[in-house]
Amino acid sequence: MISFNLFVLPFSLGLIYLLYMIIRWWSIWIRGLPAEDQKKFRTGIFSRNFFSALKEVFLESLIHRKMFRRNALLGYMHMSFAFGWFLLILCGNIESRIYSTTHVNPPYYPIFLKFFIHDRTVLWFEINTVPGFFRFLMDFLLLFVLSGLVLAMVKRGRPKWFGMKRTTHHQLTDKVALICLWLIFPVRLIAESFTDGYYGAGGGFLTQHLGNLMVLIFHESSRHIAYALWWAYSLLLGIFFVTLPFSRFWHIPSEVLLIFFRQFGITAKKSTTSFTEVEIGACSRCGVCIDVCQLGYAAHIHDIQAVYFLRSVRDEQVNRDILLRCLVCGRCQEACPVGINADSIRLIERNMFSGSHASDFTYLPADPPQKAPVLYFAGCMTHLTPAIIRAMKGILKQAGVDYLFLDEKGTVCCGRPIMLSGKYEQAEKLVHFNRELILQSGAHTLVTSCPICFRVFREEYKLPIRVMHHSQFLLELIKAGKIPLQAFHRKVAYHDPCDLGRGGQEYDAPRELLAKVAELVEVPQDGEDSLCCGGSLGIYTISSRKRDLITHDALRNLTASQPEVLATACPLCKKTFSKHAEIEVLDIAEMVYDAMPE
Amino acid sequence: MAKTIVVIGGGVAGMTAASRLADLGEKVILLEREDQTGGHLRQWDRLFPNRRPGYEVLDFLMENLEHKVDVRCNQGISSVSQQPSGFSLELEAGESLPCDALLLATGFDLFDAHKKEEYGYGIYDNVITSADLEMMFRSGQKITTRQGDAPSRVGFVHCVGSRDEKVGNLYCSKVCCVTGVKQAIEIKEQFPGAEVFGFYTDLRMYDRHFEEMYYEAQQKWDINFLRGRVSECAENQDHTIVLKIEDTLTSRPLKMTVDLMVLLVGFVPSPETLRLAAMLGIVVGEDRFLEPVDEHTRSNFTIQPGVFLAGASKGPFSISNAIADAGEAALQIHEYLRTL
Ligand code: SF4
Ligand code: SF4
Ligand code: SF4
Numbered sequence: 033m034i035s036f037n038l039f040v041l042p043f044s045l046g047l048i049y050l051l052y053m054i055i056r057w058w059s060i061w062i063r064g065l066p067a068e069d070q071k072k073f074r075t076g077i078f079s080r081n082f083f084s085a086l087k088e089v090f091l092e093s094l095i096h097r098k099m100f101r102r103n104a105l106l107g108y109m110h111m112s113f114a115f116g117w118f119l120l121i122l123c124g125n126i127e128s129r130i131y132s133t134t135h136v137n138p139p140y141y142p143i144f145l146k147f148f149i150h151d152r153t154v155l156w157f158e159i160n161t162v163p164g165f166f167r168f169l170m171d172f173l174l175l176f177v178l179s180g181l182v183l184a185m186v187k188r189g190r191p192k193w194f195g196m197k198r199t200t201h202h203q204l205t206d207k208v209a210l211i212c213l214w215l216i217f218p219v220r221l222i223a224e225s226f227t228d229g230y231y232g233a234g235g236g237f238l239t240q241h242l243g244n245l246m247v248l249i250f251h252e253s254s255r256h257i258a259y260a261l262w263w264a265y266s267l268l269l270g271i272f273f274v275t276l277p278f279s280r281f282w283h284i285p286s287e288v289l290l291i292f293f294r295q296f297g298i299t300a301k302k303s304t305t306s307f308t309e310v311e312i313g314a315c316s317r318c319g320v321c322i323d324v325c326q327l328g329y330a331a332h333i334h335d336i337q338a339v340y341f342l343r344s345v346r347d348e349q350v351n352r353d354i355l356l357r358c359l360v361c362g363r364c365q366e367a368c369p370v371g372i373n374a375d376s377i378r379l380i381e382r383n384m385f386s387g388s389h390a391s392d393f394t395y396l397p398a399d400p401p402q403k404a405p406v407l408y409f410a411g412c413m414t415h416l417t418p419a420i421i422r423a424m425k426g427i428l429k430q431a432g433v434d435y436l437f438l439d440e441k442g443t444v445c446c447g448r449p450i451m452l453s454g455k456y457e458q459a460e461k462l463v464h465f466n467r468e469l470i471l472q473s474g475a476h477t478l479v480t481s482c483p484i485c486f487r488v489f490r491e492e493y494k495l496p497i498r499v500m501h502h503s504q505f506l507l508e509l510i511k512a513g514k515i516p517l518q519a520f521h522r523k524v525a526y527h528d529p530c531d532l533g534r535g536g537q538e539y540d541a542p543r544e545l546l547a548k549v550a551e552l553v554e555v556p557q558d559g560e561d562s563l564c565c566g567g568s569l570g571i572y573t574i575s576s577r578k579r580d581l582i583t584h585d586a587l588r589n590l591t592a593s594q595p596e597v598l599a600t601a602c603p604l605c606k607k608t609f610s611k612h613a614e615i616e617v618l619d620i621a622e623m624v625y626d627a628m629p630e
Numbered sequence: 631m632a633k634t635i636v637v638i639g640g641g642v643a644g645m646t647a648a649s650r651l652a653d654l655g656e657k658v659i660l661l662e663r664e665d666q667t668g669g670h671l672r673q674w675d676r677l678f679p680n681r682r683p684g685y686e687v688l689d690f691l692m693e694n695l696e697h698k699v700d701v702r703c704n705q706g707i708s709s710v711s712q713q714p715s716g717f718s719l720e721l722e723a724g725e726s727l728p729c730d731a732l733l734l735a736t737g738f739d740l741f742d743a744h745k746k747e748e749y750g751y752g753i754y755d756n757v758i759t760s761a762d763l764e765m766m767f768r769s770g771q772k773i774t775t776r777q778g779d780a781p782s783r784v785g786f787v788h789c790v791g792s793r794d795e796k797v798g799n800l801y802c803s804k805v806c807c808v809t810g811v812k813q814a815i816e817i818k819e820q821f822p823g824a825e826v827f828g829f830y831t832d833l834r835m836y837d838r839h840f841e842e843m844y845y846e847a848q849q850k851w852d853i854n855f856l857r858g859r860v861s862e863c864a865e866n867q868d869h870t871i872v873l874k875i876e877d878t879l880t881s882r883p884l885k886m887t888v889d890l891m892v893l894l895v896g897f898v899p900s901p902e903t904l905r906l907a908a909m910l911g912i913v914v915g916e917d918r919f920l921e922p923v924d925e926h927t928r929s930n931f932t933i934q935p936g937v938f939l940a941g942a943s944k945g946p947f948s949i950s951n952a953i954a955d956a957g958e959a960a961l962q963i964h965e966y967l968r969t970l
Pocket of ligand 1: 315318319321339342369
């Protein structure tokens with residue numbers, strides 16, 4: 033006989049709807065991938081990567097490993113919800129199969145098991161193994177989830193304990209889904225307790241004792257209360273499932289698919305593909321990106337952080353400010369536990385948003401360059417900081433490098449600034465122009481002083497030669513003994529430029545170089561966590577006052593150990609800091625140049 | 631009992647206000663950080679618009695102080711605080727100075743041209759500031775490049791450190807345009823054959839005789855004014871300077887070589903002004919100059935009763951404006967003291 037009661041309907045219908053939505057969207061997304069990515073997906077499924085993906089789903093979606101790394105309490109909270117609920121479902125299923133009297137096991141059966149089977153004390157499984165095993169286990173798991181719930185409530189009032197200052201400002205659907213989620217487990221607890229209490233059996237250490245207590249108070253009406261609670265439980269589940277696709281919790285199915293995509297080698301493109309859509313869906317609105325954003329805590333702009341930006345994209349509510357007010361500093365994506373590339377998504381959106389650009393760039397000069405083994409490309413920004421150029425010229429001469437100063441007489445922009453505004457096609461023309469020049473020179477190494485150029489040369493130019501930032505090249509020269517250096521003992525704080533550090537993944541060369549000419553002091557937030565100087569070319573609609581706030585914030589961090597000099601490896605950072613710094617600001621090339629004997 | 635006023639800052643505004651207050655019978659102490667009064671005026675050779683020697687004005691102001699005002703030089707202030715009756719100043723020398731009213735005449739600093747690195751000040755030999763040029767004029771020697779040659783092409787760059795969001799100063803410094811025109815003429819006086827250029831954003835010839843001087847510069851001295859901002863410059867092998875500029879009247883990018891490039895540096899609030907303002911709780915504007923209670927009708931008052939402002943701590947001022955403003959401040963203080 034199949035156990036059935038009307039109250040299972042909200043749950044069952046909700047579940048069917050949710051499954052339908054997941055299957056529908058997963059297939060839309062998979063089919064919407066570009067052809068090459070679809071191929072990757074098909075081969076991926078039958079490769080070892082499938083299992084790596086499964087493992088990652090387990091570690092990230094259930095255990096929330098990255099959250100743990102951020103903050104143990106935060107990690108535990110997420111894990112107890114996700115992993116706890118997962119175990120409840122899994123163990124409940126096993127339990128229901130063991131106790132089931134039929135072969136039909138509809139999905140609602142394990143969920144409402146206690147309603148259908150009151151007394152589970154006498155079955156063979158438990159008699160032969162551990163008495164009360166499942167009763168204990170299921171209560172324990174419920175408690176596990178409930179502990180997460182308590183923490184989630186505590187987090188509202190004391191986000192600091194969870195390593196957070198601000199939490200996400202949620203929308204209505206998010207709130208509805210959240211309230212359901214929060215109520216589901218306490219209601220389940222009481223429903224089970226009432227049932228166990230009324231029948232005097234079937235409960236574990238938690239539900240049975242609580243149930244017995246309830247019966248003492250409510251006597252015979254316990255049965256009706258229990259029934260009402262089972263309805264409430266089912267309704268809550270049903271509502272949660274139906275709102276899920278429209279709420280932040282949609283991130284769960286999205287993230288799972290995202291993990292598979294990534295494991296199969298699928299990446300974001302320059303325009304929206306399914307991959308980007310899945311990334312957008314995978315944002316859990318955890319709010320980790322909020323605290324790290326300097327625009328928020330230093331410049332009091334609180335509505336553009338990755339979480340809000342991604343939400344606006346998902347809701348098709350993108351506006352100018354949310355798009356253009358962002359330093360594209362990469363701090364949020366570095367911190368994001370889901371690894372969402374919010375910066376690239378913002379650039380894609382900017383591309384769709386930006387109008388056309390009149391210039392056809394026909395004014396670009398076109399003299400073929402001389403041949404040289406090494407090219408030095410200062411970049412537009414470095415032309416605004418002639419001290420860096422002077423230093424580079426001096427060092428290269430001293431080291432006897434046979435080089436050509438490609439943009440000595442004038443610069444054709446590397447293309448990144450216009451790319452940051454989303455104008456890829458126009459940038460492409462600049463890229464093409466410079467690329468031709470570089471290739472014509474026959475050089476084997478391209479050295480630039482500007483991390484902005486460095487990044488775009490590496491990411492977009494597809495050059496068959498070595499592309500180096502001057503910190504890397506100078507270090508190489510020093511190691512080859514080509515630059516004699518005097519000992520120097522100035523206390524120096526090093527600032528990681530966004531595009532060299534997070535953008536170019538080069539943190540060590542500048543430090544190694546500086547250590548040879550100065551004494552490096554500690555900077556509280558550095559490396560991957562380093563701050564933006566505020567000079568970013570990627571932000572368009574903020575006042576210079578707000579920029580100043582960001583600069584001051586970064587300076588506070590950099591001067592925490594009272595350095596005598598602030599060293600950076602980017603002409604733009606140098607200019608930005610010089611505006612406000614009370615100590616000398618120098619590029620590492622200048623520091624090396626100064627340390628060379630006369 | 632006689633009331634005491636302390637005037638902080640012995641520049642044009644401070645000197646004027648102190649002597650006016652003394653004329654009005656008040657007891658004044660003038661504190662000056664440097665070893666003599668005179669402020670920036672001491673650094674200036676000839677004044678616009680009539681190119682009279684700066685020392686004439688300086689001498690006039692100095693004479694007015696004599697025998698009337700208690701002038702104390704080399705007096706740095708370590709702190710200032712409000713007292714139940716008036717104020718108390720702690721001097722760096724250790725002395726403590728009570729007073730009934732304070733006048734902040736702390737003036738301005740010149741913009742540090744190093745901060746506009748793209749112009750190469752301190753990096754290229756032949757990039758100097760308007761203040762440097764003025765000192766050269768004062769020395770009485772002929773102007774030369776760093777290499778000792780007579781310049782045959784000289785460029786004046788307007789708005790260095792002013793009207794420039796990139797350095798954080800949105801305001802116009804008001805007097806650098808006219809200074810630039812004056813200095814350009816003075817270069818031509820020395821080198822009639824030289825080519826002289828002014829690169830400007832707008833020419834702000836706001837006061838009497840200024841426009842005439844600008845007219846003279848073009849008509850009589852054949853000085854070229856090009857509208858456009860210098861974006862960057864570089865140094866040639868021979869130490870001449872190539873500058874890049876967009877001529878915004880013809881919308882063409884230009885490159886030009888000069889032997890000497892003069893940066894017309896603007897006003898910035900001095901750190902000392904800001905430090906004292908913070909101690910006294912005086913409002914500082916977005917531009918970091920001090921904010922009077924009402925810029926039209928009570929421009930010498932601050933929100934702190936007994937603390938007054940005069941001169942360039944409130945923003946860019948010419949000498950004549952500073953003198954007029956300081957005279958008004960003296961009258962206001964005089965009246966304020968009678969209410970105590
Ligand atoms: S972008 Fe990442 S860090 Fe920010 S809310 Fe979404 S998942 Fe969390
Ligand atoms: S890229 Fe930087 S500025 Fe933009 S949202 Fe992320 S942290 Fe904030
Ligand atoms: S006075 Fe002239 S040079 Fe000075 S800031 Fe104003 S416009 Fe620029």
